[in-house]
Amino acid sequence: MPYSDIEHLTTSDRIDKLLDIVKGNKIVLMQGRLHPEEEGKLIQETMQQIEDSFRGIEICTIYPEEKNLQLLKRMKKEMVKYIVGNRDGITIIGPATIVREIKRDTNNMMLLTMHTASGRSMTKKSKSTTRSRKRR
């Protein structure tokens, strides 16, 4: 999902849109990231919607390190962020019934999915990995 798909939406509309996709048993791969406060609201909304068929989400954001940037470059970046939104990095959100875990370290993320043999049964588990390098 390109960032432009959500940039014009209000926080609650963004969250509704993301949760609607995830509740349709799909994994969202989104350009950019939500603001930390939006992430908090996403968790709250997720908790409100938990039921037998929806057990929550797995979410992971990976974005470029900025600590080594020169002051001028950092200022330029902040200005761009302010004008066009935070399009750095990627965010993955998936339903907890499909995505077992997203493991992350400084440079990589690994998505572990579940095989549901029949409905809610989680006896069979498979491990698929998606590696994503940080954009520098």
Place this chain on the structure above:
Amino acid sequence: MIKFLRDFVQRMVDKLFSTKRHIKMGLYGPPNSGKTTLANRICKDWLGEKMGSVSNIPHETREIQIKEKIHIKHKNKELTFSLVDTPGIATKIDYEDFLKFKMSEKEAKNRAKEATKGVIDSIKWLDDMDCVVVVLDSTQNPYSQVNVTIIGNLAARDIPVVIAGNKVDLKKANLKKIESAFPQYDVVGISAMNGKNMEEFYESLFKVIK
């Protein structure tokens, strides 16, 4: 101009009495990181009594718990605060996970429902905090989105943060990993259960609460 002067006077007054203040300090973190164990340790150290029950079953604390007026002293400085122990923040809660702990389906579903409310309340309460101790299990990978979200929210609200890397007495503990995940914060390794490094922990509290 009047607002500027009023803020300036307020800042000066705050500075003058900075050694003795009354604040609200929250304990935040993912489930089972040892928030209530730390709350109990702090309460035992300064009040001589426990705060809440602990268990190895996730989401044992499902309601916000508050202990008022905890008064601590450290190197001629004093601090009075209300300690707010919060339910662990998670992005998923599956009642089936509780069945592994020999709960009935009804009990497990009830616990899951209460836990979801607890997560919502924890996030709501962030706005009321003057200082937060993020309690992380140092045997676990710190790069989880829940940790990033909690710390990001605190930074966005400009709330002072101490990261307590708990369970450092365990073999698998890796405090360095927490330090490299959150290099801009004070990380103090503790064992809330054994009381290890609590002096250092209290010192870091006074360092961030200026």
